[in-house]
Amino acid sequence: MNELIDEELFSQIEEHLKCSEQSWLLGAGISFDAKLPLMYPLTNKVKKDVESSHKQLFDEIITPLFEELPESCHVEHVLSHLGDYAALADRNKDKRTKINGSEVELACLEEVHNIILESISNVIRCGYLEDKDGNTIEEGTLSKPIVDITAHLDFVDTLFNHASAGVFERRKAVNIFTTNYDTLLEDALALNKVPYWDGFSGGAVAHRIQRYGEPAPLFGQRANLIKMHGSIDWFLCDKGYVWRVRDNDLYPKVDRRVLIYPQATKYIATQQDPFSTQFDLFRKSLNSTNSNVLAVCGYSFGDDHINNEVEFALSKEDNKTVLLAFLECKDEIPTCLERWRSSNFGSRVIIASIHGLYVGKQGPFKRTKDDDYWWTFKGVTSVLKNGCEV
Secondary structure: OHHHHHHHHHHHHHHHOOOOOEEEEEOHHHHOOOOOOOHHHHHHHHHHHHHHHOHHHHHHHHHHHHHHOOOOOOHHHHHHHHHHHHHHHHHOOOOEEEEOOEEEEHHHHHHHHHHHHHHHHHHHHHOEEEOOOOOEEEEOOOOOOOOOOHHHHHHHHHHHHOOOOOOOOOOOOEEEEEOOOOOHHHHHHHHOOOOEEOOEEEOOOEEEOOOOOOOOOOOOOOEEEEEOOEEEEEEEEOOOOEEEOOOOOOOOOOOEEEEEOOOOHHHOOOOOOHHHHHHHHHHHHHOOOOOEEEEEEOOOOOOHHHHHHHHHHHOOOOOOEEEEEEEOOOOOOOHHHHHHHOOOOHHHEEEEEOOEEEEOOEEEEOOOOOOOOOOOHHHHHHHHHHOOOO
């Protein structure tokens, strides 16, 4: 009897992945096989690069910032902290603030901010791998990148050309939300000939047309790609326009900065801020009174802003969204997921992990495989293609 119950629970995953209203939240973990670093290796690489190229700024600003933050901080936390200091300096009449007791000019903070963003962009474009001790294993260059798109191509091909069999006609455009800065998802969609919308109008050079509060188009695309933390090919010009620009293009001929979240506060205007718009689209996708699924892969639930949106939506009485999280959790399930699965909406929280399957308070239920990697990006692609194979 228990085996039958277990099989039924596993089959529910397959049914949820056929849902006509479907969103995906994809984090840094999906790009690991592409030879892109996770957040902490990325932080180590950026620190190395900035220290070697801008030693004085690294010693006077970046090092004190890291010293102020918890040991668990990474480069996004540093950018946030830097943005806060920039906002303070901007409000002061002399355009200065103090870091670790030393006065720092606003112009210096802006310079460091841009240097870090440029370093992140270059690492993502080239690819980088390091071992657990922080030693470089493999490193690409702008002339010879090592980035591998294979896993992304397989996922997109499976999601749109295999897993949609029998539901293609009734399925709405799939929302793909990602916290990643790389362009692998849009490249994989294009290479698989899947028409998608991303809020821009144009070709290789494009301008952002999406405004806060506007919905995604209803027709003409099979996927909506929403990059929640920006992209290495997004730039903000001095007029407040957001452009998508090819690498090494010298136009549009304006001062511009790569647009990666989070940004210094002074540059964000409500109607021009792509990040608030992206989160608005995320919020709307979660609030559904119809059968609706948010599938998660490569995201470790470390972003409170995202987690709060998910919790708020799931806790609504009339909401029918099901959270299906493919999660590594080698040790413990993240605190927020533990709280959610024990709550009154816990039956709509499903966790597929290395330990087995959790459905609300139940679990883990193991599959027959000893080495269960269904929570990985490649594993999720296999589940989409072959089912759970209990």
